[in-house]
Each structure stands twice: as structure tokens, then as C-alpha cells.
Amino acid sequence: MTAERYPVRIERDAAERYLATCRDVPEALTDGAERDEAKAEMADALMVALEGYRLDGRPLPSPSRPEPGEILVRVKAG
Numbered sequence: 391m392t393a394e395r396y397p398v399r400i401e402r403d404a405a406e407r408y409l410a411t412c413r414d415v416p417e418a419l420t421d422g423a424e425r426d427e428a429k430a431e432m433a434d435a436l437m438v439a440l441e442g443y444r445l446d447g448r449p450l451p452s453p454s455r456p457e458p459g460e461i462l463v464r465v466k467a468g
Contacts, residue, residue, distance in 0.1 A: 393466055394464070396462065397412065397457065398462070408424065408427070420434070
């Protein structure tokens with residue numbers, strides 16, 4: 391199993407929580423009370439979403455280059 395790094399955007403939402411999204415894996419969506427919590431939760435959300443891709447027989451999306459304002463989140467894939 392290899393490790394990939396997916397670009398993730400973390401922004402505050404209307405409830406003042408940190409919402410984490412990944413444009414490469416839109417099924418991965420999570421939040422946290424703090425930025426670091428949202429980042430940690432996103433690693434888990436990505437792992438679960440990518441497992442769903444595998445179970446469905448879909449190819450795993452390749453990580454794209456990060457855009458301004460995105461961070462890279464490491465996740466085991468493959």
C-alpha cells in the first residue's frame with residue numbers, strides 16, 4: 391500500500407467550524423472544531439472514500455497539484 395498526498399481546502403463554515411473538502415475525492419467531506427482536527431479527520435475521510443472506490447471497482451483518482459489555499463493530506467492508498 392502506498393501513501394498519496396491529496397490537496398485539501400479547509401475553511402470556516404457558518405457554524406464557525408472548519409470544513410475540509412477535497413476536489414479530487416468529492417466524497418471525502420468532514421469538519422472539526424479546530425483546523426488540525428479537520429485535517430486529521432480528512433485523512434480518515436479520504437481513506438474511507440478511497441476504499442469505496444476500490445469496493446466499487448472504480449479507479450482511484452490521482453492527486454492533483456495543490457491550488458493556493460490548499461494543504462496536502464497524506465493518506466494510504468492503493
